[in-house]
Amino acid sequence: MTDSMPAPSFGPVEFLAGGQSPEDVFGELEARRSHDVRWREGRAFSLAYYAGPEVAHVAEEAYRRFSGENALNTAAFPSLEQMQREVLGIVGQWLGANDDSAGFFTSGGTESLLMAVKAARDRARAEHGINTPNMVLPTSAHAAFEKAAAYFGVESRRIPVRSDWRADVPAMHSAVDANTVLIVGSAPQYPQGVIDDIPGIAAIAREYDINCHVDACMGGVTLPYLAKLGHTIAPWNLNVDGVSSISVDLHKFGYTAKGASVIMYATRKLRSYQIFITSNWLGGLYGSSGVLGTKSGGSIAAAWATLRHLGDEGYLRLTDSAYAATKLLANYITSDPRLVLRAKPEAMLVCFGASEEHGLDIFAVADELWRRGWYVDRQEPPRSLHCTVNAVHQLTIEAFTRDLARVIDYVVSTGAHGAAVPYGTV
Numbered sequence: 255m256t257d258s259m260p261a262p263s264f265g266p267v268e269f270l271a272g273g274q275s276p277e278d279v280f281g282e283l284e285a286r287r288s289h290d291v292r293w294r295e296g297r298a299f300s301l302a303y304y305a306g307p308e309v310a311h312v313a314e315e316a317y318r319r320f321s322g323e324n325a326l327n328t329a330a331f332p333s334l335e336q337m338q339r340e341v342l343g344i345v346g347q348w349l350g351a352n353d354d355s356a357g358f359f360t361s362g363g364t365e366s367l368l369m370a371v372k373a374a375r376d377r378a379r380a381e382h383g384i385n386t387p388n389m390v391l392p393t394s395a396h397a398a399f400e401k402a403a404a405y406f407g408v409e410s411r412r413i414p415v416r417s418d419w420r421a422d423v424p425a426m427h428s429a430v431d432a433n434t435v436l437i438v439g440s441a442p443q444y445p446q447g448v449i450d451d452i453p454g455i456a457a458i459a460r461e462y463d464i465n466c467h468v469d470a471c472m473g474g475v476t477l478p479y480l481a482k483l484g485h486t487i488a489p490w491n492l493n494v495d496g497v498s499s500i501s502v503d504l505h506k507f508g509y510t511a512k513g514a515s516v517i518m519y520a521t522r523k524l525r526s527y528q529i530f531i532t533s534n535w536l537g538g539l540y541g542s543s544g545v546l547g548t549k550s551g552g553s554i555a556a557a558w559a560t561l562r563h564l565g566d567e568g569y570l571r572l573t574d575s576a577y578a579a580t581k582l583l584a585n586y587i588t589s590d591p592r593l594v595l596r597a598k599p600e601a602m603l604v605c606f607g608a609s610e611e612h613g614l615d616i617f618a619v620a621d622e623l624w625r626r627g628w629y630v631d632r633q634e635p636p637r638s639l640h641c642t643v644n645a646v647h648q649l650t651i652e653a654f655t656r657d658l659a660r661v662i663d664y665v666v667s668t669g670a671h672g673a674a675v676p677y678g679t680v
């Protein structure tokens with residue numbers, strides 16, 4: 255077997271009889287990443303976030319020191335309880351939490367969204383006797399909501415977005431019925447990067463006494479700092495009456511190690527529906543806050559350490575530079591007649607496609623960018639490229655726009671075609 259040929263899922267894999275020295279193992283690891291995207295060099299516009307070597311060192315070193323600690327039961331690890339509490343306290347300030355708010359640290363945006371749906375379902379069952387639950391959400395809300403619907407037996411009612419890609423609030427209102435347990439908005443939504451009308455959506459939740467989740471996995475860190483920098487931001491957090499929970503990913507614009515997100519509820523009572531407790535086995539009372547059982551202390555320590563290292567001013571500075579890069583990219587796209595910007599970015603997401611009259615295959619553009627070492631997301635409908643711009647791109651965005659222009663020249667002149675590539679892996 256050669257390195258360039260990935261093994262089929264259960265193909266022959268050599269299990270070394272005697273094992274290898276640490277040096278050889280690490281050498282092999284480094285060799286294997288040679289074809290991976292060079293995200294620390296600002297070449298990935300998806301999947302990875304980077305705020306420079308010092309911030310990365312803090313997160314990685316904290317992760318290393320606590321990787322074997324287990325947050326399944328913090329009775330044995332009071333340090334993890336304390337760090338989670340402090341992380342939630344700081345993130346709560348970004349989200350407009352008050353004294354009655356309460357949250358949990360989770361492994362990522364998906365777990366936060368799974369738990370938001372589970373909590374809404376269990377609340378409606380307990381308080382309103384609803385046993386055939388549905389949820390109402392715009393087509394722009396993240397795919398993880400579909401995963402939650404499938405896992406937890408909640409019907410997903412997807413409502414088409416308006417022409418400006420924002421949630422269609424009156425249409426969502428019409429889709430709500432007596433079995434609706436949850437209504438959703440995003441700040442911003444992932445595909446086109448715009449903020450939904452959260453007050454409009456939350457008002458429906460108030461009217462029906464159901465949960466309203468705001469998915470701020472992307473915006474939960476950047477929106478408060480954009481506001482501090484003087485940008486006008488539409489209302490999006492727990493200060494909006496009727497919002498019951500909100501999610502924010504620290505492993506995105508929090509610039510910490512992977513495996514870090516927060517779900518914050520408006521009240522302790524709302525949070526109580528997330529918890530799972532059983533004694534229906536031979537091992538005694540077992541309670542857990544989320545999907546995971548054993549939970550590495552590494553991601554908790556890394557999140558705490560990164561917040562501690564960057565402080566308020568660090569996040570302000572990183573948000574400022576990420577937004578400057580976002581604007582440069584959006585301006586380039588607006589200036590190139592062969593491209594259309596799907597929406598003016600309201601945080602750090604830039605989505606664009608080919609303008610109708612230029613016969614350009616936008617996925618072929620992604621292929622050619624990747625050949626030059628740039629990784630961007632592809633999405634549809636409509637066929638578009640999607641860039642998540644973060645602090646590292648301050649250093650590379652001009653080189654990227656120059657390569658983008660060259661790549662478009664090439665794709666137009668050759669008439670090349672490209673294929674869709676999924677955002678996840680099966």
Ligand SMILES: *Cc1c(COP(=O)(O)O)cnc(C)c1O
Nearest residue numbers: 362363364365396444469471472
């Ligand atoms: C990233 C993201 C998610 C999913 O989070 P994971 O960390 O990938 O599980 C959900 N919603 C939005 C808006 C996101 O940006």
